[in-house]
Amino acid sequence: DAKTTQPPSMDCAEGRAANLPCNHSTISGNEYVYWYRQIHSQGPQYIIHGLKNNETNEMASLIITEDRKSSTLILPHATLRDTAVYYCIVRVYGGATNKLIFGTGTLLAVQP
Amino acid sequence: EAGVAQSPRYKIIEKRQSVAFWCNPISGHATLYWYQQILGQGPKLLIQFQNNGVVDDSQLPKDRFSAERLKGVDSTLKIQPAKLEDSAVYLCASSLVRGMETQYFGPGTRLLVL
Numbered sequence: 538d539a540k541t542t543q544p545p546s547m548d549c550a551e552g553r554a555a556n557l558p559c560n561h562s563t564i565s566g567n568e569y570v571y572w573y574r575q576i577h578s579q580g581p582q583y584i585i586h587g588l589k590n591n592e593t594n595e596m597a598s599l600i601i602t603e604d605r606k607s608s609t610l611i612l613p614h615a616t617l618r619d620t621a622v623y624y625c626i627v628r629v630y631g632g633a634t635n636k637l638i639f640g641t642g643t644l645l646a647v648q649p
Numbered sequence: 650e651a652g653v654a655q656s657p658r659y660k661i662i663e664k665r666q667s668v669a670f671w672c673n674p675i676s677g678h679a680t681l682y683w684y685q686q687i688l689g690q691g692p693k694l695l696i697q698f699q700n701n702g703v704v705d706d707s708q709l710p711k712d713r714f715s716a717e718r719l720k721g722v723d724s725t726l727k728i729q730p731a732k733l734e735d736s737a738v739y740l741c742a743s744s745l746v747r748g749m750e751t752q753y754f755g756p757g758t759r760l761l762v763l
Contacts, residue, residue: 583752641690
């Protein structure tokens with residue numbers, strides 16, 4: 538079972554920041570937070586991951602609370618092409634099977 | 650670089666028929682995964698290969714599903730016989746090795762069982 542809780546859907550205006558929350562209250566010390574997204578009719582795409590520090594790359598920023606029980610994915614300037622299902626996943630470092638356990642994710646709809 | 654390739658993209662069969670899906674991972678990627686994604690759900694791992702050996706097949710319904718990865722490159726996933734509940738998208742992914750490496754997904758094969 539997925540170890541994360543996400544809202545089923547969110548809306549965002551084009552050009553505005555999209556903030557997607559994720560709760561992972563049972564996360565362990567050696568578990569990372571990963572984000573993937575899945576655009577309609579495509580396979581999932583890696584976005585970003587982190588352990589306890591905030592992370593930023595060319596796609597997004599990841600903010601992890603100090604107690605690590607929740608996190609927020611930030612898309613700074615959402616475009617229509619960012620409309621997708623966003624999955625938040627916790628994952629053990631060096632796990633033998635490197636398994637990704639997906640939940641049902643958040644459907645982000647970017648409105649023009 | 651070329652991504653993960655899958656074929657066919659779509660397949661419609663009747664129940665009790667057999668079907669096979671093909672996956673070609675990114676060149677040099679040692680680990681290959683097959684996921685099943687039922688409509689409205691997130692992908693679920695069916696089987697993971699490291700080179701040509703199986704690492705995890707705990708979620709694979711072995712009475713009807715089989716998979717192989719000959720020579721540690723391409724892989725095929727077969728369903729025989731298919732059931733209505735097998736209607737789903739079958740996704741293939743690959744990564745360099747096990748661990749924390751990014752998994753790269755193919756576009757998937759959409760299967761409809763009538």
